[in-house]
Structures are given as structure tokens and as C-alpha cells.
Amino acid sequence: MNHQHTLTILPGVYDGLGASIARHVGAKAVYASGGAIARSFGLPDLGLVSMTEMASRLESIVCAFDGTVFADGDTGYGDTQHVRRMVQMFEAAGIKGVHIEDQSFPKRCGHLEGKSLISKDSMCRKIESAVKARRADDFLIIGRNDAIAIEGFAMAISRAQSMVESGADIVFIEAPETAEQVESIPGFFEVPVLINMFPGGKTPYTSPDSLEGFGYRYMIVPSDVQRACIQATESVLRSIVEKGNSESVSDLLSPLGDRDRFVDQDRWLEES
Incomplete structure (x- = not known):
């Protein structure tokens, strides 16, 4: 996917409904966010969701979406x-790519403090194992590292280069901290580079046009959709609990027609 010099934007989804809505609004690719999926279980992003739980959720996302799905593989479990x-x-x-990171267990969200890393050699062995395990060559192995906050920018570049030498198809250096780091990262690599971009994180906001100009090929926006849902859900629940109805927040409710349209109800009824 995306061998051109263009930027593919992957909004983060965490269930079949979100994937279906993404399809309806024209998304060509989505990112199955590990953090968002963990929170959908009522859990923090600390590596608490199992491999089988994640695989089951990925199946529902793939079934609801007609396009490319990248997924968060955490530390490889x-x-x-x-x-x-x-x-x-x-x-x-049915996904098309997965990123594996070099944090030690228990992992943390890449934009939190207190992270720790496994050795570069151990991470490279994980990348090599992932490459050997895939059945199709176009299943993409994404090497992620979280080294900037722990070992510094130069070591993050070195770790990423070692992952590429071990077979990673795409580089993902998490949480660059300055505009200069954001701009320079793609120039170190001949393989495509992915960046995580969302409001409130450690990485300074950079426009998609600028990222494309710097040489990035993929941009994930992992949690914006869920953060919007969290705020709306809290408001509606609070209104129902305190007032017995949602009238005061009715502007947050999807029209019934949209509720049914986004899950293709008419098509299912026609085929029944």
C-alpha cells in the first residue's frame, strides 16, 4: 500500500461501528488503535488486552470496512x-499491516512517562520473527520504537534503522518532541515512515500537507474518534442519570436514520 509519494491518513477506530462509519464517510484506510480498543473494554492502555481479544476485534473491524486496516500489535504479546x-x-x-514496539512489559501509551525498552537486539529478533511468520509478502511489518523519551533522538534513529535491516517494511518512531525531529525523521530512511498525530500528545501538531512534504507516507490519528465518543457519552449519561432524559443534550444524538444507515440496515433487510 502507498508506494507513491503521498500521505495516507488512517483515522483510529476500535469496533465495527466505527469502521462502518469510516467506510460511509469515504475513508480508504483505518487504524485499529490498541489504546482505543483497550479503553472500549474499560481498561487503560497498559497491555491488558489479550492477543485473542484483539484478533477478535480486528475481525469485526475488517468485516465492516472496505479498505486497508493497520493494527496495533503492542509489544507482540x-x-x-x-x-x-x-x-x-x-x-x-484480514488486516494489512501491524506495528510492533520495543517497550518492555507492561507497556504504556507512547505519550506517557515511565516507559522502558527491551534491547535493540531483542527487538530485532521480534521483527525477524514477524517477517518469517507472515504468509503474504504484502502483509506489512511496521517497526515502532519509543526510544526518544528514554535514550534520545539519535538512538531512536539507530533502533529504527536496525529494525529496517531486520526486515521492517515501515518505520514508526513514536512521540517526536520537536518540530525539527518531525521534519527530519523521514530523511533517515529509504522505507516508508509512519507518524502518530493527535491533539494533546508530545508531538507538535503538523499539518498533513507538511508531513507529506517531509516525506511521511502514513499518518495515524488514533484516539480522536473515541475521545469525541467519550465526551458525548458522558454528557448523555449524566443527563439521563440526573434528569431522566437526554433532552438537554439532544444535539449529541444521531438521528435514527443515520443510526440505521451506518450499519447498512436497508441492505440487510433487502437480503433477508
Whole structure:
């Protein structure tokens, strides 16, 4: 996917409904956010969702979406053998790419403090295992590293280069901290580079046009959709609990027609 010099934007989704809405509004690719999926279980983004739980959720996202799905593989759920099984399960679920990161367990959201890393050699073995495990060459292995906050920018570049040498198809350096870092990262690599861009994170906001000009090929926006849902859900629930109805927040409610349209109800009824 995307061998051209253009930027593919992947909005983050975490269930079949979000994937279906993304399809209806014209998205060509989506990102199955591990953090958002964890929060949909009522859990923080600390590596608490199992491999099988994630694979099941990916199946529902793929079934609801007509396009490319990239997924968050966290740390690979263990050692190289776990990485191998994860790649096989996620590829069977129908996604087109997965990123694996070099945090030690328990992992944290990439924009939180207190992260720690496994060794560069251990991470490279995980990438090698992932490459060997895939059945199709066009299933993309994305090497993510979180080294900037721990070992510095130069080491993050070095770790990413080692992942590419081990077979990673795409580079993902998490949480660049300055505009200069954001601009310079793609120039270090001949493979495509992915960036995580969302409001409130450590990375300074950079427009899609600028990112494309710098050489990025993929931009994920992992949590904006869920953050909007969290705020709307809290407001509606608070109104129902305190007032017994949602009249005061009715502007937050989807019209019934849209509710049914986004899950293709008419098509299902026609085929029944």
C-alpha cells in the first residue's frame, strides 16, 4: 500500500461501528488503535488486552470496512514465538499491516512517562520473527520504537534503522518532541515512515500537507474518534442519570436514520 509519494491518513477506530462509519464517510484506510480498543473494554492502555481479544476485534473491524486496516500489535504479546502467533492471527483476521514496539512489559501509551525498552537486539529478533511468520509478502511489518523519551533522538534513529535491516517494511518512531525531529525523521530512511498525530500528545501538531512534504507516507490519528465518543457519552449519561432524559443534550444524538444507515440496515433487510 502507498508506494507513491503521498500521505495516507488512517483515522483510529476500535469496533465495527466505527469502521462502518469510516467506510460511509469515504475513508480508504483505518487504524485499529490498541489504546482505543483497550479503553472500549474499560481498561487503560497498559497491555491488558489479550492477543485473542484483539484478533477478535480486528475481525469485526475488517468485516465492516472496505479498505486497508493497520493494527496495533503492542509489544507482540511476549517473545518471538508470541510475535509469530500474533502475526498469523492478525493476518488471518484480514488486516494489512501491524506495528510492533520495543517497550518492555507492561507497556504504556507512547505519550506517557515511565516507559522502558527491551534491547535493540531483542527487538530485532521480534521483527525477524514477524517477517518469517507472515504468509503474504504484502502483509506489512511496521517497526515502532519509543526510544526518544528514554535514550534520545539519535538512538531512536539507530533502533529504527536496525529494525529496517531486520526486515521492517515501515518505520514508526513514536512521540517526536520537536518540530525539527518531525521534519527530519523521514530523511533517515529509504522505507516508508509512519507518524502518530493527535491533539494533546508530545508531538507538535503538523499539518498533513507538511508531513507529506517531509516525506511521511502514513499518518495515524488514533484516539480522536473515541475521545469525541467519550465526551458525548458522558454528557448523555449524566443527563439521563440526573434528569431522566437526554433532552438537554439532544444535539449529541444521531438521528435514527443515520443510526440505521451506518450499519447498512436497508441492505440487510433487502437480503433477508
